[in-house]
Amino acid sequence: MTKVCEYYFAAQSPYAYLGHERFCAIASRHGAEIIVKPCDFGRIFSVSGGLPLPKRAPQRQAYRLLELARWSRHLGIPLKLQPKFFPVVPDAAARLIIAGQLERGTQAALELAGAIMRGVWVEDRNIADPDTLAAIATAHGYDGGSLLRQAQGAAIQERYERNTDEAIAAEVFGAPWYRVDGEGYWGQDRLDFVDRALAGG
Numbered sequence: 001m002t003k004v005c006e007y008y009f010a011a012q013s014p015y016a017y018l019g020h021e022r023f024c025a026i027a028s029r030h031g032a033e034i035i036v037k038p039c040d041f042g043r044i045f046s047v048s049g050g051l052p053l054p055k056r057a058p059q060r061q062a063y064r065l066l067e068l069a070r071w072s073r074h075l076g077i078p079l080k081l082q083p084k085f086f087p088v089v090p091d092a093a094a095r096l097i098i099a100g101q102l103e104r105g106t107q108a109a110l111e112l113a114g115a116i117m118r119g120v121w122v123e124d125r126n127i128a129d130p131d132t133l134a135a136i137a138t139a140h141g142y143d144g145g146s147l148l149r150q151a152q153g154a155a156i157q158e159r160y161e162r163n164t165d166e167a168i169a170a171e172v173f174g175a176p177w178y179r180v181d182g183e184g185y186w187g188q189d190r191l192d193f194v195d196r197a198l199a200g201g
Helices: 013-028 041-048 058-075 091-106 106-121 130-139 144-151 154-169 188-198
Strands: 004-009 031-038 177-179 181-185
Touching: 004 013, 004 154, 013 031, 013 058, 013 106, 013 188, 031 091, 031 106, 031 154, 058 154, 091 106, 091 130, 091 144, 091 177, 106 181, 130 144, 177 188, 181 188
Parallel strands: 004 031
Antiparallel strands: 004 177, 177 181
16 A cells, blocks of 8 residues: 655745655655645744744754754755845745646656755745746746746635645644654654654554
């Protein structure tokens, strides 16, 4: 029986970026189906007690930078600790990923999501800018302008809101969040456990 993993994330999350390629590789190795669910963590934080980064205590913000640097070195994944366009509103990027999944399927959407994350954390690109999003989509085989227009439609917004509702119902409170067999795993540092869960262990 094919295992299924729900993947709740936000395109501007550094930890989603750090875990994205490894998660995709783990799921592929197990032949697992990924359910791509970009969602609105502003709404999720409002009901789960989370705080957006600018509202966190200074010591938490400082430790966050230390941890990101550690993980970047440990994984050998490039990451700018203070990218030019961050914090950034991720809603347009999330809707683009949803539209991309509907148009070309899960694998293409995962590749698009990875490119958008790299845009923030490596390339200093503004993922709230429509032209930037269209260019990223075009570089990954989409008609960027057409996909952007689709992403602005009511049906895509409804899917985005439904993803968020489902995340709240599943007691998601941080990104990335992986869910296998009804059990949640928060953070890219839990991917070993996701690997075991997808292996049936």
